[in-house]
Amino acid sequence: MHTTLIQNGTILPCVTDMREVISPGYIVIEGERIVQVEPGQPSSDLVGKCDEVISASGCAVIPGLVNAHTHLFQTFLRGLADDKPLLEWLAAATWPGALAMTEEDFYLSAKLGFMENLKCGATSVLSQDYVQTSTRNMDVVAQAAEEIGIRALLARGYADREPYREEFRETPEQVIKETQRLVKYWNHRNGGRIRVEFAPLIPWGCRGDTLQTISQLAKEWDVGVHIHVNETLPEVQMSLDEFGVRPIRWLADLGVLDEHWQLVHCVWLDEEEMDLIAKHGSLIIHNPVSNMYLASGIPKVVEWRKRGIPTALATDGPGSNNSQDMMEVLKFTACLQKVGTLNATALLPEDVLEMALWGGAKAMRLENQIGKLKPGALADIVLVNLRKAHIMPVHSAQSALVYNANGNDIDTVIVAGKVLVQNGKMKHVDEEKLLSDCQQAVERICKRGNIASKAHLFV
Ligand SMILES: [Zn+2]
Numbered sequence: 001m002h003t004t005l006i007q008n009g010t011i012l013p014c015v016t017d018m019r020e021v022i023s024p025g026y027i028v029i030e031g032e033r034i035v036q037v038e039p040g041q042p043s044s045d046l047v048g049k050c051d052e053v054i055s056a057s058g059c060a061v062i063p064g065l066v067n068a069h070t071h072l073f074q075t076f077l078r079g080l081a082d083d084k085p086l087l088e089w090l091a092a093a094t095w096p097g098a099l100a101m102t103e104e105d106f107y108l109s110a111k112l113g114f115m116e117n118l119k120c121g122a123t124s125v126l127s128q129d130y131v132q133t134s135t136r137n138m139d140v141v142a143q144a145a146e147e148i149g150i151r152a153l154l155a156r157g158y159a160d161r162e163p164y165r166e167e168f169r170e171t172p173e174q175v176i177k178e179t180q181r182l183v184k185y186w187n188h189r190n191g192g193r194i195r196v197e198f199a200p201l202i203p204w205g206c207r208g209d210t211l212q213t214i215s216q217l218a219k220e221w222d223v224g225v226h227i228h229v230n231e232t233l234p235e236v237q238m239s240l241d242e243f244g245v246r247p248i249r250w251l252a253d254l255g256v257l258d259e260h261w262q263l264v265h266c267v268w269l270d271e272e273e274m275d276l277i278a279k280h281g282s283l284i285i286h287n288p289v290s291n292m293y294l295a296s297g298i299p300k301v302v303e304w305r306k307r308g309i310p311t312a313l314a315t316d317g318p319g320s321n322n323s324q325d326m327m328e329v330l331k332f333t334a335c336l337q338k339v340g341t342l343n344a345t346a347l348l349p350e351d352v353l354e355m356a357l358w359g360g361a362k363a364m365r366l367e368n369q370i371g372k373l374k375p376g377a378l379a380d381i382v383l384v385n386l387r388k389a390h391i392m393p394v395h396s397a398q399s400a401l402v403y404n405a406n407g408n409d410i411d412t413v414i415v416a417g418k419v420l421v422q423n424g425k426m427k428h429v430d431e432e433k434l435l436s437d438c439q440q441a442v443e444r445i446c447k448r449g450n451i452a453s454k455a456h457l458f459v
Contacts, residue, residue, distance in 0.1 A: 002051050004029040004417060007042055009056025009383065010397055013373040014063055014357050018350035021397060027061065029379040032191065032416035037373050052419070058387035059411055060397045062353075063371050064123025064151075064380035065326040066360020069226075069264050069285045071157075071317030072113035072127045072141060073098060073106055076442050078322035080451060086232050086294045086320075093451060094319050095165055098131040100449030105441050106131070107140035112438045113324060114148045115426060120325040120407030123151055123380035123415045124364050126285075126314070128199045128226055128264075130157025132170060135178060138196065142186050145194045148429065149420045151380060153364050155199030155226035155262075156182060164205030172210040176217065183221055193416060195365075197223040202231075203247045204238045208254050215256035224260050224365055230273070231265035232296050248273035257282050262363055264314075265290075266304075267297040274300070278307040283362055286355070288332040289323075290316030298340035301333070301347065312359035313352075325407035327384075330356060334402055349402035383412035 011025040012018070028036035028050065047053060074094065081093035101109070110127070117125050129141055138156055145152035158175045159168055170178075182196040198214045200206040206227075218225045229247050230236055239247040248269065251257050257280035264285045269277070277284065284304055291297060304311055313333055315324050330352050337346040361371030370380050384405050386394050391404040413421035420427055439458055446453035 001031045002417065003049065004052040004054065004379075004414070004419070005042060005047060005050040006054045006056050006061060006381065006383070007047070009059050009061035010386075011037065011061045011373060012397060013037055014353065015372045015374045018353045018398060025061075027373060027381065029414070029417045032379055034373060034377050034379050035375055037375065054383070054412060054419070056383050059383040059385050060401055061373070062382050062384065062401065063357050063373055064382050064413065064415065065121045065356050066124040066126070066312060066364055066371065067117055067122040067314050067324065067326050068126045068262075068312035068360050068363035069287055069314035069316055070113065070117075070125060070127050070324060071129060071319070072110040073101060073129055073131055074317035074319035075109040075113040075116070076101065076105060076438070076445060078318040080453065081319065082322075084294070086296060087234065089294060089320065095168070096449045096451055097445060099133065099167055100445045100451070101131065101133075103134050103136050103140055105445060106137045107144055108434075108438050108441050110141040110144035111148060111434060113318065114144055114150045114152070115429060115431070115434065116324040117326070118148070118150055118413050118421055119410060119424065119426070120323075120327055121382045121384065121410045121413065122324070122326045123382065123413060124153070124360065124366075124370060125150060126153045126155060126226070126363055128155040128157045130159070130199065130201050131168065132158065132178070133167075138182055142182075142194050142196070146190060149415050149418055151364070151370070151415055152194045153224070154182075154186075154194070154196045155224070156196055157199040157201050159201045159205030160210055161205060161207045164201065169205075172207065172213065175210065176213065179214075183223060187223075191416070195223070197226060199226040202228045202235070203250060204235060204242075208250075211251070211254055211256050215258070215260070218260045219258075224262050225256075226262045226264065228264045229266060230268045232294075233268055236268050246270060246273055248276050252276045252280065259283075265296070265299070267291055267299045269300065274303060274307055274309070278309050283310045283312060283359070285312045285314050285363060286333065287314045287316040288336045289329060290320040292332070292336065293320050293322075298336055301337050302341055305351070310359055310362050311355045312363035313356045323407070326356065327401075327406045327409070330402045349396070349398040352402050353398060379414055379417040381414040382410060385409050385411040
């Protein structure tokens with residue numbers, strides 16, 4: 001079995017709390033798992049026995065970040081509809097762009113998106129892909145994850161009712177049949193590194209009876225249910241107009257909410273809705289950059305935490321961010337709550353790391369398997385170079401990681417014991433070729449979709 005040693009680093013094991021630091025320390029990996037996390041220096045005997053030795057000098061060694069919500073196809077649509085609120089943004093570029101994409105485009109956009117996530121420190125990505133113009137669209141995203149080596153949970157998005165746009169709608173039978181096929185095919189290959197789950201897109205595009213059926217199936221198949229909810233005020237109003245109740249109350253009344261449910265955004269929750277989420281044990285996925293970008297609002301993360309609601313962090317799709325930099329998300333998470341509550345201690349760096357790592361592990365349904373550096377855990381590890389002009393001097397590794405570091409400071413990324421990023425570069429991917437293939441593909445999409453773009457200038 002392949003063994004790897006990481007030595008001379010400042011390790012944040014994140015096992016009992018986010019304040020622990022082992023410096024210097026070393027980690028031994030065997031196959032896909034961590035077998036040792038120790039303070040001090042490894043013996044020369046141990047160094048000699050390991051197949052691969054990585055120096056983490058000047059680096060913080062942390063569990064890989066989890067990007068708990070994105071839409072990878074939007075990697076090709078970012079920058080096309082800047083400066084618009086959600087519903088206008090969907091109509092301006094996201095829908096027409098998605099309809100002009102081919103299977104090959106879904107594959108390439110996923111590959112670029114996974115690469116960006118890895119290079120910015122995310123070892124796990126939860127991508128909700130809801131453009132089912134071909135039954136192969138999800139398979140090619142999974143294939144991209146398989147090839148690139150990242151850990152991925154692919155939420156198979158769908159809408160099955162008006163007023164969601166017709167071209168994207170499916171029948172409930174199609175949704176269940178296709179999700180079942182994908183779960184059967186993907187969830188047990190690659191040691192479970194790539195899995196598929198349900199993803200009703202939004203309450204206003206999803207029938208209540210289908211939600212009840214998939215909620216039951218999610219329990220049987222032991223998979224999650226990933227949904228956008230209460231993102232903007234107009235969407236809350238749509239639920240009040242149609243059902244007379246707010247969206248979370250509607251879901252609770254359907255009897256579907258439970259610990260399988262991953263509620264994305266939750267920007268506009270009232271007190272009752274927060275209590276319902278806490279009572280049913282569902283998880284919230286917070287996307288601070290997207291909430292600012294689309295002017296959606298400031299979610300009450302501090303209130304969620306008071307109620308013990310598990311919370312994960314994410315970038316959201318590249319169309320509404322526009323990057324996939326989880327390091328940037330850490331800073332925005334803290335800063336948005338400070339300004340939202342007018343309280344500088346609303347969230348501390350340790351609180352932010354806890355959501356990104358432990359909340360992220362829960363979103364991936366891999367609690368205690370990832371998000372912690374301890375013997376037995378999966379070896380998903382990131383080395384962040386702190387010896388940089390915009391970071392030094394370091395007084396606290398947690399503060400430096402949340403407030404100073406960005407995606408460009410990611411030095412090494414390991415997923416399931418395999419080094420995927422080394423010295424900030426992809427180890428097994430021809431980055432230049434992928435970038436130019438992607439730019440050319442986007443130029444073709446814009447022509448096909450009749451979308452105004454200057455993509456041709458950048459090929
Ligand atoms: Zn989203």
